[in-house]
Amino acid sequence: MDAVSAVPEPRNEPIRSYSPGSPERASLSAAVAELAGQRVEFTQTVGGARRMAGGDRVDVVQPHNRAHVLGVTAQATPDDVAGAVRAAKDAAPAWRALPFDERAAILLRAADLLAGPWRDTLNAATILGQSKSVQQAEIDSACELIDFWRFNVAFARRLLAEQPESGPGIWNRFDHRPLDGFVVAITPFNFTAIAGNLPTAPALMGNTVVWKPSVTQSLAAHHTMRLLEAAGLPPGVINLVTGDGPAVSEVALADPDFAGLHFTGSTKTFKYLWRTMASHLDTYRAYPRIVGETGGKDFVVAHASADPAALSVGLVRGAFEYQGQKCSAASRAYVARSVWEGGVRDQLADTTKSLTYGDVTDFSHFGGAVIDHRAFAKHADLFERVHAEGTLEVLTGGTADDSEGFFVQPTVLVGDDPTHEVFRTEYFGPILAVHVFDDADYPKVLELVDSSTAYGLTGAVFATDRHAVEEAQQALRFTAGNFYVNDKPTGAVVGQQPFGGSRASGTNDKAGSIFNLQRWISPRSIKETFVPPTSHGYPHMG
Ligand SMILES: NC(=O)c1ccc[n+]([C@@H]2O[C@H](COP(=O)([O-])OP(=O)(O)OC[C@H]3O[C@@H](n4cnc5c(N)ncnc54)[C@H](O)[C@@H]3O)[C@@H](O)[C@H]2O)c1
Numbered sequence: 001m002d003a004v005s006a007v008p009e010p011r012n013e014p015i016r017s018y019s020p021g022s023p024e025r026a027s028l029s030a031a032v033a034e035l036a037g038q039r040v041e042f043t044q045t046v047g048g049a050r051r052m053a054g055g056d057r058v059d060v061v062q063p064h065n066r067a068h069v070l071g072v073t074a075q076a077t078p079d080d081v082a083g084a085v086r087a088a089k090d091a092a093p094a095w096r097a098l099p100f101d102e103r104a105a106i107l108l109r110a111a112d113l114l115a116g117p118w119r120d121t122l123n124a125a126t127i128l129g130q131s132k133s134v135q136q137a138e139i140d141s142a143c144e145l146i147d148f149w150r151f152n153v154a155f156a157r158r159l160l161a162e163q164p165e166s167g168p169g170i171w172n173r174f175d176h177r178p179l180d181g182f183v184v185a186i187t188p189f190n191f192t193a194i195a196g197n198l199p200t201a202p203a204l205m206g207n208t209v210v211w212k213p214s215v216t217q218s219l220a221a222h223h224t225m226r227l228l229e230a231a232g233l234p235p236g237v238i239n240l241v242t243g244d245g246p247a248v249s250e251v252a253l254a255d256p257d258f259a260g261l262h263f264t265g266s267t268k269t270f271k272y273l274w275r276t277m278a279s280h281l282d283t284y285r286a287y288p289r290i291v292g293e294t295g296g297k298d299f300v301v302a303h304a305s306a307d308p309a310a311l312s313v314g315l316v317r318g319a320f321e322y323q324g325q326k327c328s329a330a331s332r333a334y335v336a337r338s339v340w341e342g343g344v345r346d347q348l349a350d351t352t353k354s355l356t357y358g359d360v361t362d363f364s365h366f367g368g369a370v371i372d373h374r375a376f377a378k379h380a381d382l383f384e385r386v387h388a389e390g391t392l393e394v395l396t397g398g399t400a401d402d403s404e405g406f407f408v409q410p411t412v413l414v415g416d417d418p419t420h421e422v423f424r425t426e427y428f429g430p431i432l433a434v435h436v437f438d439d440a441d442y443p444k445v446l447e448l449v450d451s452s453t454a455y456g457l458t459g460a461v462f463a464t465d466r467h468a469v470e471e472a473q474q475a476l477r478f479t480a481g482n483f484y485v486n487d488k489p490t491g492a493v494v495g496q497q498p499f500g501g502s503r504a505s506g507t508n509d510k511a512g513s514i515f516n517l518q519r520w521i522s523p524r525s526i527k528e529t530f531v532p533p534t535s536h537g538y539p540h541m542g
């Protein structure tokens with residue numbers, strides 16, 4: 001059991017500007033050129049050994065320049081996953097026996113390496129592999145991941161300090177054990193920070209992990225694994241397996257020692273994994289912990305008192321940064337008619353038309369491409385339907401072109417029918433659906449926002465009238481796990497806006513918070529009696 005020592009006080013990592021002429025811009029450009037010139041074998045890392053998976057090979061490309069292959073990976077086979085599970089089990093006794101401070105030191109060192117010599121590498125990998133602009137890479141693969149590692153150590157320390165009361169002659173203690181088995185972390189393409197956090201949070205609490213990142217995040221995942229090794233992570237604590245994941249569900253989720261799933265990705269995948277776990281319930285030694293943060297259909301509501309300039313910027317940044325590929329992205333907006341017709345319509349159209357999506361290695365672009373051909377096809381199909389149907393006004397955008405990369409233009413669709421699919425479906429791309437309502441209908445619109453989708457992730461209200469803010473806060477209490485007032489619904493910061501949603505958006509365990517870390521321990525209560533009774537009788541017996 002761990003002694004409780006102080007840990008360094010975490011502070012959010014400052015965001016670098018990369019403005020023209022700055023030394024950080026020159027250094028990042030050099031890292032981008034270097035990584036773009038390599039062709040990497042994205043191997044698995046199992047028990048510390050690197051080896052290509054045994055299944056079909058897959059090229060990993062730059063989404064904005066799809067002819068440019070960054071490297072090759074391969075589908076994990078059931079044997080590959082069984083090897084990773086074995087390695088996680090073998091490493092468990094030594095890892096959980098290591099005092100907390102020693103485990104924490106590895107993540108603190110990883111954070112410092114990332115804040116320093118590894119920053120350019122992870123940012124460059126995220127720019128090239130996931131088509132993020134410099135700004136979007138910096139807030140993700142540098143700042144958020146550094147914050148996850150530093151803040152989690154401080155949260156874990158608070159958790160370990162939690163101890164029960166003790167009466168006279170008795171000492172009660174909590175032994176904050178890791179889970180009784182291994183954890184599976186399955187991570188999405190869109191955030192390098194999430195991919196780095198999901199395996200390391202359970203590891204910090206003493207668990208060993210099988211980590212399956214997304215194929216389209218292979219480049220940044222590969223360098224994250226190398227960074228953790230450089231920080232001193234022992235072999236077998238985190239075992240990276242590659243590919244699309246079917247073998248992970250088939251083998252790891254069916255193992256009797258499977259003890260927890262740490263997932264972020266789509267609602268559809270999470271439901272599939274949950275059903276798979278349910279089908280193996282009788283084989284598990286313990287009930288697995290299930291943490292899943294999933295999709296969203298995130299809203300902005302603008303009251304008649306909204307500040308038009310703040311609203312326009314909130315909509316543009318909220319909907320179109322990182323091509324709308326944030327689970328938190330604004331994808332449906334409900335705007336009071338007086339605000340819409342009073343200038344927001346024109347401002348939103350003009351600003352959206354001025355955004356450039358292009359090759360993100362040219363740092364002047366606002367954004368890049370959507371992640372792959374599947375995401376591209378989904379958007380191209382939607383545009384075809386919208387043009388054919390003719391019920392929505394295409395205020396701007398509505399086109400897609402994959403001749404160079406998977407480019408989808410930032411698009412604003414205006415619709416009279418708020419039940420249309422564009423107000424209910426998560427497309428995960430740069431599409432903002434707008435419904436304009438009569439100013440007097442604000443209470444009705446709040447009800448509509450609450451009831452029209454299955455999700456409950458993020459949302460924002462824009463209003464300067466405090467009554468309108470309060471009304472929205474009450475009416476939308478269960479509509480969003482992260483609620484914003486006069487701000488865009490994206491860009492949560494670790495330690496400041498703990499992130500996660502409920503309903504179809506997940507288990508709301510708030511990544512990067514004490515609530516999340518609590519899911520990766522299984523406390524044991526210990527009672528010690530210093531002078532035990534030596535007679536079985538009680539006073540009332542005479
Ligand atoms: N709520 C949040 O915090 C949050 C954060 C980021 C992304 N997301 C959501 O993630 C989605 C986008 O990410 P994505 O496209 O990578 O999601 P996805 O569900 O397609 O994939 C997520 C991960 O699951 C794996 N996977 C898919 N099928 C599997 C199977 N049968 N067995 C095992 N693994 C399997 C994928 O390979 C990937 O690693 C969006 O819906 C977005 O809203 C949510």
Ligand SMILES: N[C@@H](CCC=O)C(=O)O
Nearest residue numbers: 326327328490491492499
């Ligand atoms: N935490 C991020 C979103 C993560 C999902 O993609 C945000 O707040 O924008």
